[in-house]
Amino acid sequence: MIFLYYLSHEIYVNTQNSILCDKIYYLNKIMNGVDLFYAIELPQKFGAEHPLGSVMGRAKYSEGFFFYQGCTVGGTVGKNAKIYYPVLGENVQMFANSSILGRCKVGDNVKIGAGALVKNEDIPSDSIVFGQSPNLIIKHIK
Template structure:
């Protein structure tokens, strides 16, 4: 994967942002290689043209807010998992919140590949996540009364949709704009509208959903 400004300048870029926001902090350099490996796995299946340069090579720009928000999540999570540095993980997470208005806590386990488009206002809390998650602005996944969602593969959350509590979302599911799912079970291969407990679930042929989801991923 090509890093637009190069790895060394990327490290300096992040360190300067952390210093400017929070004062002197530990260096992020020990965590960059693992973080970029995670980003490469995530970005290589994304069909957005922004993830390729003119030669169609995989391309990461820290000046693309969607890419950079995912990078900062993976960086904070990597620091948490292999660095045991709670302060540094916390301020990288906080930097992501400041820059992009997203709340993706470093302890949550997001999958190997997922994506965003205009993710401002999104909150990803405790849940079991699977590959193919894609979200737009204002989306929330979180708990209710100590219960947390289980999200299947290839779940697309359109703007201002919410999944809460003891919800189990199948695979190949489109969650329509403004939908609120709370303590509900959604089957595979469907489109969901409305608000729990009065959801409208439209079952669709798997081939139809596969075609819809193929617009997001190249696998």
């Protein structure tokens, strides 16, 4: 999964050969059931555990990002059809079926609990998050 993402991403960055990149992207999606589009910029150090059904969309990812099954990162449409994307700090962990969507700044060392939905909200560093926006439960963990 990670190898195929990096392969398609490097080909895209160095050659812009989207036809070949599309083929590798779809192969990865079919073989591993995870959506890691070659045009997104994942960090050098990231990981996944049982990532089936996960979609890692456009966002700013930082080192140490880790996700489990059924996770989604992506944009939301705001005023004037402008699309807003999340910014993730270092060592963000997303547990099963959690989502980070839209205009969010997620701090360093944040854990997004299973089933949590963070949408258009900022999360401070060193926190664990439960629930769904706009009624999130945010606990400081240090």
